[in-house]
Amino acid sequence: MPTNLSSFKFCPNCKSENISSQNGHKHLCAECQFEYFHNTAAAVAAIICCDDEILLTVRAKDPEKGQLDLPGGFVDHNESLEQALSRELKEELAADIVNWQYFYSGANTYHYKDLLYHTCDVVFVSYLTEKPKLNADVAEIAGYQWIKISEFDTSRIAFASLRKAIDQFIKSQA
Numbered sequence: 106m107p108t109n110l111s112s113f114k115f116c117p118n119c120k121s122e123n124i125s126s127q128n129g130h131k132h133l134c135a136e137c138q139f140e141y142f143h144n145t146a147a148a149v150a151a152i153i154c155c156d157d158e159i160l161l162t163v164r165a166k167d168p169e170k171g172q173l174d175l176p177g178g179f180v181d182h183n184e185s186l187e188q189a190l191s192r193e194l195k196e197e198l199a200a201d202i203v204n205w206q207y208f209y210s211g212a213n214t215y216h217y218k219d220l221l222y223h224t225c226d227v228v229f230v231s232y233l234t235e236k237p238k239l240n241a242d243v244a245e246i247a248g249y250q251w252i253k254i255s256e257f258d259t260s261r262i263a264f265a266s267l268r269k270a271i272d273q274f275i276k277s278q279a
């Protein structure tokens with residue numbers, strides 16, 4: 106995989122080809138001094154736990170289409186992490202969940218349409234006493250599954266950072 110997918114070919118400001126990047130992060134145009142920082146994006150994910158099961162979604166899109174995932178997504182402008190999570194749960198599963206406990210964070214990369222995004226995935230846990238009525242939005246996810254923690258093969262999780270979070274969660278429940 107190319108390591109510098111976030112490089113510009115031309116300066117977005119003056120169209121010069123004299124633009125360079127440092128580690129794919131800071132971009133500087135030598136002609137007009139335009140600077141752009143391709144910063145780490147915040148992303149959130151939810152471990153929703155009910156009795157001895159957790160809720161997984163099935164990815165509808167690439168990257169990692171068909172693999173298991175946690176509900177969640179990128180944080181929008183002007184949103185808190187918790188607000189982003191509640192919004193994603195509403196969009197993906199029509200679920201109203203507002204009680205979140207911070208659990209884990211980890212660096213991740215997300216390769217989408219020839220661009221490499223660096224994210225910091227922040228994982229929150231919500232413990233439910235009964236399973237909510239869910240309705241998967243097929244434009245967002247291919248479906249969802251409740252999986253028993255004791256029977257869960259975490260290699261089915263699309264992203265390494267989330268796999269790590271779930272492994273830690275399962276250990277914490279033992």
Ligand SMILES: [Zn+2]
Nearest residue numbers: 116119134137
């Ligand atoms: Zn320029």
